[in-house]
Amino acid sequence: MNTILFDLDGTLLPLDNTLFEKIYFAELIKYFSDIMTPDEVTKNIWGSTKVMVMNLENKTNEAVFMEDLGKRVNYDLTELKDRFDKFYDTNFSKVREAVKDISFMRDSVRILKEKGYTIAVATNPLFPLKAIHHRIRWAGFEPEEFLYISSFEKNHYCKPQLKYYEEVLDHISKKPEDCIMVGNDVQEDLVSKKLGLKTYLITDNLLHRTQDEIVTDYMGEYKDFYDFVKTLPYV
Incomplete structure (x- = not known):
């Protein structure tokens, strides 16, 4: 070895882990409040994550997740990816409390x-x-x-x-x-x-x-x- x-x-x-998840979703809900309700944020993120975890095709996790999320959210996919990118530079830092x-x-x-x-x-x-x-x-x-x-x-x-x-x-x-x-x-x-x-x-x-x-x-x-x-x- x-x-x-x-x-x-x-x-x-x-x-x-419980606190991490709680803060993470609270911050996601705040950040995406203009395009998704709190319930939609939780449902959509978990739903697309489940699809990604179950995937066995030779596609990147990013591609699988974003393609599935794009079907769930009425929002331009390129702009959605940009929004996530900015989220991880800003609100995501709150998760450090866990x-x-x-x-x-x-x-x-x-x-x-x-x-x-x-x-x-x-x-x-x-x-x-x-x-x-x-x-x-x-x-x-x-x-x-x-x-x-x-x-x-x-x-x-x-x-x-x-x-x-x-x-x-x-x-x-x-x-x-x-x-x-x-x-x-x-x-x-x-x-x-x-x-x-x-x-x-x-x-x-x-x-x-x-x-x-x-x-x-x-x-x-x-x-x-x-x-x-x-x-x-x-x-």
């Missing part, structure tokens, strides 16, 4: 880099790259620190589709046995085991949508992951 794939929200970026300042993941990445591991951000690519860069900085990093960052514009699939992980591995030229996926979402992150990746489930801010047994190679809180990293050999 020589490569660490990190989920972002709730993993590399400690945050309250972020927690916990140093263990920052310290873990520092140690992994010192030991020679390849570090990549394998976040569910539901957001534009600029929104992901904002969140990476909120976590205490610079985007340039990572070999790879999955994004709305670049990736063609979403978690929990196995095609998402296959695409990430292809982009970074790694084999499953080279990698460990670190995340806090049982359904979205641990599915990578089916391809042969090792997994580490972060139990802080745990997301588990079923009663199914949790199957993972490693499990623990942020502090436990930090201790785990310290035991890893140099590459």
Whole structure:
């Protein structure tokens, strides 16, 4: 193993997922109030996101999302994309209120880099790259620190589709046995085991949508992951 794939929200970026979602939609509703009612904002964004997550065609997530949203909203698609772009430069910053300042993941990445591991951000690519860069900085990093960052514009699939992980591995030229996926979402992150990746489930801010047994190679809180990293050999 020589490569660490990190989920972002709730993993590399400690945050309250419920509060994140609450603020995010409140800001979207304010920003798009002139073209959609509050109910329409929530219904349309979730609806187009669901279509994007289920997509298995070789189309970027951005293309799938915007094409579907364009069918739901009576608004010029080019202007709609521009509105979203500006939203992520402005109102989106309010979401930072959901972020927690916990140093263990920052310290873990520092140690992994010192030991020679390849570090990549394998976040569910539901957001534009600029929104992901904002969140990476909120976590205490610079985007340039990572070999790879999955994004709305670049990736063609979403978690929990196995095609998402296959695409990430292809982009970074790694084999499953080279990698460990670190995340806090049982359904979205641990599915990578089916391809042969090792997994580490972060139990802080745990997301588990079923009663199914949790199957993972490693499990623990942020502090436990930090201790785990310290035991890893140099590459």
